[in-house]
Amino acid sequence: MNEFIGSMDITAKGCNLYYGDFHALKDINIEIPEKQVTALIGPSGCGKSTFLKIFNRMNDLVEGCRMEGEYRIGGVDIFDKETDVNVLRKNVGMVFQKPNPFPMSIYDNIAFAPRTVGITKRSELDEIVERSLRRASIWDEVKDRLRKNALGMSGGQQQRLCIARSLAASPKVLLMDEPTSALDPISTGKIEELMEELKKDLTIVIVTHNMQQATRIADKTAFFLLGELVEYGNTDDIFTSPRDERTERYITGRFG
Amino acid sequence: MRKLYSALKYVCIACLAISLIALVAVVAYVLINGIGNLSFNLVFGEYKPDAPTLLPALVGTLELVAIAAIIAVPIGIASAIFLVEYTNNKGKFVKIVGIATETLAGIPSIVYGLFGYLIFVVAFGWGYSLLGGAITLAIMILPTIVRSTQESLLSVQGGLREGAYALGTSKVRTIFKIVLPSAAGGIVTAIILAIGRVVSESAVLILTIGMVVNKVPETLMAPGTSLALDIYYFANHGRPDEAAATAVVLLILVMLLNLLAGWIGNLIKKSTYGDAK
Ligand SMILES: Nc1ncnc2c1ncn2[C@@H]1O[C@H](COP(=O)(O)OP(=O)(O)OP(=O)(O)O)[C@@H](O)[C@H]1O
Ligand SMILES: [Mg+2]
DSSP, X not given: OOOOOSOOOEEEEEEEEEETTEEEEEEEEEEEOTTSEEEEEOSTTSSHHHHHHHTXXXXXXXXXXXXXXXXXXXXXXXXXXTSOHHHHHHHEEEEOSXXXXXXXXXXXXXXXXXXHTTOOOHHHHHHHHHHHHHHTTOHHHXXXXXXXXXXXXXXXXXXXXXXXXHHTTOOSEEEXXXXXXXXXXXXXXXXXXXXXXXXXXXXXXXXXXXXXXXXXXXXXXXXXXXXXXXXXXXXXXXXXXXXXXXHHHHHTTSOO | OHHHHHHHHHHHHHHHHHHHHHHHHHHXXXXXXXXXXXXXXXXXXXXXXXXXXXXXXXXXXXXXXXXXXXXXXXXXXXXXXXXXXXXXXXXXXXXXXXXXXXXXXXXXXXXXXXXXXXXXXIISOOOSOHHHHHHHHHHHHHHHHHHHHHHHHHTSOHHHHHHHHHTTXXXXXXXXXXXXXXXXXXXXXXXXXXXXXXXXXXXXXXXXXXXXXXXXXSSTTSOBOOHHHHHHHHHHTTOHHHHHHHHHHHHHXXXXXXXXXXXXXXXXXXXXXXXXX
């Protein structure tokens, strides 16, 4: 069985992905460093979500999705038959565009992943719940209503709850697909601060349509267009001196 | 155009009035004729030729409901889980099964009765029995349970499944901890409505359990009766008063079941969705 220990950098080599006949990702090669925030940007439909979902193998659930290439996280081949997909997903958490808290209490939401791996002791669960909620900086807002249904929270709170729920599985990588696109600026700011904090321990890959957000939080930025990786580098370089003309046109808002 | 719209509105109101009048007329007629004839002895007393009682029918109805539900509910739910969670929902197989269950749900119950008669009464040599009737009823309500459970499962937001899988949750755990609880309200309502059909069914039972109205069945292999059958029996044997009284009991039972369905459904919805929805 393959375990995820050691560094948590992500590499994709010769990545090609097809939905049926549609060639969604074309020849992508990328190395994403550990413990940094990497932003994936590009116009709608260019394949950012598709690319992101490779790394926790959510595409496995899509009918007719076929892929080639080599994908490694911390050196482990994630499609190797020695790699258990559920172990992979515990190590590679995901936060979705639309907050998706489970219809149960706040406490049970956070305790869901630990319970899946067989943790049942109350004191242990209490501790994980508190630690995860604190790390997602939502503890103070919910500590008095842990037994209340999570669906009664605001959208921004729900999204931070979902982040806390992922953290409770102690992942080493966090994939975020437009996590703030449905949120107001204050909630967005909170989540951005949070990422700054989390990247001390986690490799974060985030899809965003918001250029300012990418410049604020991302160490590296990758620009996708029509299924191709056009340019990838330090965020500062991408936004101040892009090498590719298409990148420049996109970040200056002249197409896309 | 304006005129046409307001005319349409009045046509709808008129139609609604007709439906309501028909409904109220039936309920009122049954109640007016039946309530006066209800007595403790009629419902719970001992059966005598000149003073028939409903006790055998009450026992029979409860046993039929219990057995039919015990058989049909787990099989129906498991089938629906397979169709929704383990197949590609747009596939041919699911489509064919969908057409089959819809057709089966629409078949007149007397056809199920005939089937039960030929299989259990004749081929198995059981003669008329509560068990044969209950199994036939289970087969009859199965398609309905499968369909409504399927619909409840499909209405669970895909984001919840994705969220669970993304935490490294196995499929089985996702189904039992996330999907089924979210769909439980709809499923429970469907089950109770199916039980309502069992309670009010008569055609199937005439052909399978034998309509023995004067004896509480001692075993499941014994013939028996149900409330619906008793109405038929009393009406056919010159006892319109008892028939009307039985109808009241049946009506109340079905009404209670419907209320129960709504209540449990809401309760489960509340406990899964809290005050949010
Ligand atoms: N399940 C699927 N089946 C078929 N085609 C798909 C599927 N999912 C995505 N696609 C197609 O693949 C392409 C890339 O989609 P993807 O969702 O990755 O884009 P995106 O960059 O995330 O877009 P957005 O910014 O709008 O979220 C699109 O053309 C889309 O239509
Ligand atoms: Mg997307």
